[in-house]
Amino acid sequence: MRPFLIAPSILSADFARLGDDVKAVLDAGSDVVHFDVMDNHYVPNLTIGPMVCTALRNYGITADIDVHLMVKPVDRIIPDFAKAGASIITFHPEASEHVDRTLQLIKESGCKAGLVLNPATPLHYLDHVMDKLDVILLMSVNPGFGGQSFIPHTLEKLRQVRALIDASGFDIRLEVDGGVKVDNIAEIAAAGADMFVAGSAIFSQADYKVVIDQMRAELASVS
Numbered sequence: 594m595r596p597f598l599i600a601p602s603i604l605s606a607d608f609a610r611l612g613d614d615v616k617a618v619l620d621a622g623s624d625v626v627h628f629d630v631m632d633n634h635y636v637p638n639l640t641i642g643p644m645v646c647t648a649l650r651n652y653g654i655t656a657d658i659d660v661h662l663m664v665k666p667v668d669r670i671i672p673d674f675a676k677a678g679a680s681i682i683t684f685h686p687e688a689s690e691h692v693d694r695t696l697q698l699i700k701e702s703g704c705k706a707g708l709v710l711n712p713a714t715p716l717h718y719l720d721h722v723m724d725k726l727d728v729i730l731l732m733s734v735n736p737g738f739g740g741q742s743f744i745p746h747t748l749e750k751l752r753q754v755r756a757l758i759d760a761s762g763f764d765i766r767l768e769v770d771g772g773v774k775v776d777n778i779a780e781i782a783a784a785g786a787d788m789f790v791a792g793s794a795i796f797s798q799a800d801y802k803v804v805i806d807q808m809r810a811e812l813a814s815v816s
């Protein structure tokens with residue numbers, strides 16, 4: 594398994610001082626900035642777009658930015674996010690008319706590409722596109738809001754996707770998003786995840802380093 598990556602979801606960051614907050618969470622030892630894009634159409638919430646991604650890059654954020662598109666349609670916003678400095682772009686297959694074409698568009702834009710599966714979305718969406726995926730993101734809550742509880746059946750889904758990835762031989766990250774905390778991250782890693790999105794668990798704490806160190810200590814116990 595590759596090194597575990599911790600990706601704070603800036604959905605729970607302080608938007609009034611976003612640059613400083615993102616810098617703080619990276620300085621505290623996290624790896625990747627998870628950037629949640631919601632359109633009040635595909636999901637019932639409205640967040641941030643490419644201009645905010647550009648602003649973070651202009652502010653000096655050099656870490657990978659993992660853009661999770663919860664928007665429909667997806668294709669027309671992809672080149673804008675690539676220009677804005679996205680490193681990874683993931684989308685929900687139900688939000689794309691042509692999943693293969695959308696994956697290709699992300700790659701042609703120079704970003705890594707991934708599919709996101711909601712808690713009730715079947716794994717068959719992965720059929721025929723494994724060779725085009727850099728990331729598979731399993732939602733462990735229904736998308737739209739931070740601070741929800743981890744849905745336990747995600748553990749079995751993670752085990753199934755881990756087996757699919759290992760059997761495929763492709764180099765694909767298995768990311769999980771929603772309700773990830775210090776007290777469940779080891780169990781989630783043991784089920785096969787290697788990239789962990791955590792919003793409220795990190796940003797609700799006064800000292801981000803304490804909680805990130807605790808997550809790393811939990812992950813160290815997983816072989």
Ligand SMILES: O=C(CO)[C@H](O)[C@H](O)COP(=O)(O)O
Binds near residue numbers: 661735772794
């Ligand atoms: O995509 C998301 C919601 O759609 C968020 O990234 C996710 O819920 C993370 O927040 P938390 O760690 O607080 O559950």
